[in-house]
Amino acid sequence: MPTLACRAFGRAPWVSIPDTDEIWPSAWPFGARPRIDEAARDRASSCNRLYGSRYNPLYQSGTIAVVLLIVLLVTGLWLLFLYRIGAPWASVAALTDDRLAGNWVRGVHRYASDASILAVVVHLGRMFLERRTHGPRLLAWLTGVGLLGLLFVCGWTGFVLVWDQFGELLAVEGARIIDALPILAKPLQLTFLGDQAIPSAFFFVNLFLHVALPLGLGLGLWLHVSRVARPTLLPPRRLWVAVVVGLVVLAFARPLRIAPEANPFRLAESVPVDWFYAFWLPLHAALPPWGAWLGVTTLVGALLAVPWLTGEPKGSAEPSRVDSRLCTGCEQCAHDCPYEAIAMVARTDGRAKLVAKVAQDRCVSCGICAGSCEVSAVGPPGRNGRDQLEWAKHDYDRPAVAGRVVMLRCAHAAGSQASSSDVLVTTVACVGSVHPNMIGAAMDAGASGVVLAGCPSRDCWHREGPKWATERVAGRREARLPAGVEPSRVVVVDATDAGAVAAAVAGLAVERTAQVAR
């Protein structure tokens, strides 16, 4: 595999994204500001090498969580038919003994609930490490914290349903936590003493919660993605099939058993614990009851504060502007904006069509609209299509560019920096923000080809940059390449895939050599 070197052409002046260091808050309270986002992206790109960016489970952790929730819903409905409030343990024991229609369904339900915690924690970790926490993602982050809490409580009630030793342990510890607050006149713990039968109302309320909380999860998920334009809710088919099949295989390979029935008169020597949901048990057993509240409020408070701790300094990105004299009302920018920050409104100058209007509070200055607009009427100040063209005409001078490959490389994309005397690298805010006229200017200056090196398309910092860039180059989307630019000489690649970058550069260089020879 050829290694690439580059003659860095520098960063175009219209790339107004802050450096990685600057993205951390100016008031970062913990000493030197970390650069963990880069490390996280490198890790994710190693995962790309294993699974390919399309199936990368790190990128797909949110969508995998959705698949798992659907599996939980389907298997949960089946289990609901077999569960009896009047005989909780006995009914679960009976379905556990039923190898054909009970045990494996229970197994899939259980493993899916564990996997969902795993997937959501990975999803949260990825969002945190990649700083996808603030701005237009603020609502997704905050509701995500709520979803994690709901998922957790939902699992808790599920284990209590079984009313085996583990269920009893969770019920008693839960009661201990609730009793630490002075809200109930009679401590809940006194319900589980064994002097009287546990009221069936308890099992009813528990079952009700276990069924109702997923409805809350559904509603929460809708809110979660409500500010994400064109959210992807399901992973590619091969991946979700693999997840479902994997769960069924696990359920058969390791059939679930049932622990002995709850008995308040016996201290179990050892309890079979699900650590995904009860990782806190040993700690809680050693703490006073209010310790749990302290822990939960600290954790939730810290998670909710993340957007404000990791957000960009206010005013670091200027929102896009529309030149209404040029705007033809084609609506392309409104379709392409990944943050739904552009609306089409009635004109006030008497012309027939609508005009684009940018919602200042939603715009994150990604510049993608600049790449959409055929007539260069929209874009962040100093970075619209005309500004890009002007810069390119000035800086891509013929002697420097002729015969070389121009690489427009996303500032957010991880991966090794290409370096070769054959390549001129210009850093851009997002490959989706590059106006085709700029590509045209590079080709006019004699470049042998242009490589747009962006994030993996599932991991684009601005969500849809590489997708739109690919469609524009292929002529399937406005704005199109200028006449005379051969589409085969413009390649969009995943910057984290060093092999693909090298191959793209080599391909364009070879083509150039062949042309020269001809």
Place this chain on the structure above:
Amino acid sequence: MTRALAMAVAVVTALALVVGSVAPWRSHQGTDGRIRIAWSARPQRIEHCRQLSDEELAGVPAHMRQRVQCEGRAARYGLFGRIDGVERLGDTLRGGGARHEGMIHLLRDLPVAPGLRRLVVEVRRLDSLDPVADSLGTLTTDRERRMEATRERVRREALPAEVRLDTVVSLGAREVVLIGYDPDGQRFTLRSDPKRLP
């Protein structure tokens, strides 16, 4: 090679899922059992009741007129417990709520080594009661009689001046013996695992 590694990572994740899903936790180390003292009871009220005169009653708004007016608070109790002659409990019990007028709810767990154990649990009222009923004259209206009957019932159901349990129990390894309270019989009760082998 990449494929094999990808498979290996997936298999390890699946294994982690299975292992983390059911793994034993030694929640109670050792063989100690528990003497669990857990019950709820209403504390006695220490109150002073008197009858209002006709003139006093006339000064009260019509909907608040009550001939018998009582003022008071809930009594405090001392809780004492000895196991095999060793002092294991000594505490003051008060009613729940901000004014301590609600039920007393008690939940104490005493770890105890298995074997035959002599238990002495005692609750003693710490405050003395004022004489009440005698000071009241004849109650004339139905409502007054009903209210006095309610007060009387609450007095009867409340935790008496002293409740004591002195017994020997055989405690198995990791077994729980529950000491509860029976408000009708006004005595402590003992309970253990109904499925326990004789």
